[in-house]
Amino acid sequence: MQCRKALEEASGDFDKAVVILRKRGAEVAAKKADRALGAGIVSSYIHSTGTVGSIIELYCETDFVSGNEEFKKLAYDIAMHIVASNPEFLKPEDITEETKNLAKEVFMKEVEGKPVAMKEKILEGKLQAYFGERVLLNQPFIKNPEMTVKALVDDAIQKFGEKIEIGRFVRFSIKR
Amino acid sequence: MQCRKALEEASGDFDKAVVILRKRGAEVAAKKADRALGAGIVSSYIHSTGTVGSIIELYCETDFVSGNEEFKKLAYDIAMHIVASNPEFLKPEDITEETKNLAKEVFMKEVEGKPVAMKEKILEGKLQAYFGERVLLNQPFIKNPEMTVKALVDDAIQKFGEKIEIGRFVRFSIKR
Numbered sequence: 263m264q265c266r267k268a269l270e271e272a273s274g275d276f277d278k279a280v281v282i283l284r285k286r287g288a289e290v291a292a293k294k295a296d297r298a299l300g301a302g303i304v305s306s307y308i309h310s311t312g313t314v315g316s317i318i319e320l321y322c323e324t325d326f327v328s329g330n331e332e333f334k335k336l337a338y339d340i341a342m343h344i345v346a347s348n349p350e351f352l353k354p355e356d357i358t359e360e361t362k363n364l365a366k367e368v369f370m371k372e373v374e375g376k377p378v379a380m381k382e383k384i385l386e387g388k389l390q391a392y393f394g395e396r397v398l399l400n401q402p403f404i405k406n407p408e409m410t411v412k413a414l415v416d417d418a419i420q421k422f423g424e425k426i427e428i429g430r431f432v433r434f435s436i437k438r
Numbered sequence: 439m440q441c442r443k444a445l446e447e448a449s450g451d452f453d454k455a456v457v458i459l460r461k462r463g464a465e466v467a468a469k470k471a472d473r474a475l476g477a478g479i480v481s482s483y484i485h486s487t488g489t490v491g492s493i494i495e496l497y498c499e500t501d502f503v504s505g506n507e508e509f510k511k512l513a514y515d516i517a518m519h520i521v522a523s524n525p526e527f528l529k530p531e532d533i534t535e536e537t538k539n540l541a542k543e544v545f546m547k548e549v550e551g552k553p554v555a556m557k558e559k560i561l562e563g564k565l566q567a568y569f570g571e572r573v574l575l576n577q578p579f580i581k582n583p584e585m586t587v588k589a590l591v592d593d594a595i596q597k598f599g600e601k602i603e604i605g606r607f608v609r610f611s612i613k614r
Contacts, residue, residue, distance in 0.1 A: 302612040304491035306482035312504070315480035317493040319610050334488070432608050434495050436478040436504075 284409070287416035294425040301328040302429065305337035307345050313436040316344040319429030327422045336418050336426075339405060344433050349398035352428060357393055365392055398428065460585070463592035470601040477504040478605065481513035483521050489612040492520040495605030503598045512594050512602075515581060520609050525574035528604060533569055541568055574604065 299321035308315035320337040322328050351357050369388045373381050394400050399412040409417075411428075419426050478497035485491060496513040498504050527533050545564045549557050570576050575588040585593075587604075595602050 303488040304484055304610045304612060305488075306484055306491055306493055308480055308482055312479040312481075312510070315482055315493055317482055317491055317608065317610055319612060321612070328488070429612075430610055432493065434480045434493055434606055436480060436495060436497070436605075 284413055284416070287413065287420045291416045291419045291425075294419060297323055297425040299323060299425060299427055301325045303328050303334060303337050305334065305341050307338060307341035309345055314345055314434070316341045316431060316433040318344065318431040321425075321427045321429050322422065323424040327424050327426075330422070333418070333422065333426075336414070339403075340411065340414075340428060341431075343401070343404045343411060344398065344431055346404045347398075347401050348433060349401055349431075350396040351393075352398050352431070354393065354397055354400070357397070362389070362393075365389060398431070460589055460592070463589065463596045467592045467595045467601075470595060473499055473601040475499060475601060475603055477501045479504050479510060479513050481510065481517050483514060483517035485521055490521055490610065492517045492607060492609040494520065494607040497601075497603045497605050498598065499600040503600050503602075506598070509594070509598065509602075512590070515579075516587065516590075516604060517607075519577070519580045519587060520574065520607055522580045523574075523577050524609060525577055525607075526572040527569075528574050528607070530569065530573055530576070533573070538565070538569075541565060574607070 301324050302319060302321035304317065304319055306315060306317040318337060318341050320333070320340065322333065327333050366385065366389065369385055369392070372388065373384050376384060399410065399415070401411050403409050403411050403414050406414075415426055415428065475497035477500050478495060480493065480495055482493040483491060494513060494517050496509070496516065498509065503509050542561065542565065545561055545568070548564065549560050552560060575586065575591070577587050579585050579587050579590050582590075591602055591604065
């Protein structure tokens with residue numbers, strides 16, 4: 263239903279319809295932002311080698327959704343994504359000033375000698391690329407790189423009609 | 439073999455034999471303390487409710503041991519134990535001074551009015567009980583409360599003939 267409506271709005275253009283659906287997903291997600299996360303599940307993924315694995319919390323509003331098989335699959339998929347893509351932060355706001363300053367120092371050396379007017383811009387670009395790759399919600403989803411993990415969660419919010427949020431996560435890997 | 443020898447030493451007394459074996463296990467563990475942990479596995483346990491789970495690293499020396507089914511079972515059992523017993527620290531040394539001082543402050547109020555000579559002793563006892571319960575290696579193993587988690591690991595060290603150590607661990611539980 264949702265799909266067909268978006269496709270009509272986009273006058274038959276499938277790619278446009280996807281954009282419309284995604285935008286709508288983000289809007290639905292924003293609307294539900296204030297609702298309470300009263301339920302959820304803990305899910306884990308261990309790679310077949312047994313030497314790397316992750317565990318995550320995925321929150322929703324009710325046990326009705328947290329008990330749903332598709333919700334469980336979403337949690338499992340995100341855990342698998344974390345094993346594959348090794349994010350350090352959940353969202354950009356989680357990057358501390360200290361970490362930012364440390365990265366800035368490193369990149370500052372790389373832009374030495376560039377014209378002063380461009381320095382700040384290049385630096386900003388480098389920082390965005392560096393941290394963009396390390397933020398879970400911004401990462402391209404491992405099973406469908408066309409969408410980010412945030413879009414994946416937004417899709418689920420639209421589908422289940424409940425606020426859904428990733429809580430804590432960790433990834434362990436055996437050091438050799 | 440090991441068991442029979444210990445039983446003979448203990449002149450047939452089974453309980454004594456267990457003590458002898460455990461002591462020997464700790465000795466073997468101490469001897470292997472300097473060897474390198476070059477292998478290991480990541481293991482997780484999610485409770486059937488889906489709302490609480492844990493993930494751990496279990497290190498050993500070689501892939502020969504890390505690939506062993508009994509070693510995998512040990513890792514899984516420890517992950518399950520963590521879900522059940524909710525430890526905060528791996529070993530006593532992991533308790534920070536800050537946490538200790540905070541607990542001391544709380545207990546200080548509880549011993550107010552006690553004779554000065556006894557105060558320090560009661561306080562020490564309270565702190566030991568409080569932190570003893572929160573240290574993974576000191577906790578009674580959930581599947582066999584007769585032994586601590588440390589004794590469980592020491593037994594495995596003796597059995598596999600390799601240094602074995604629990605690495606990082608976390609436990610997630612959905613807050614409602």
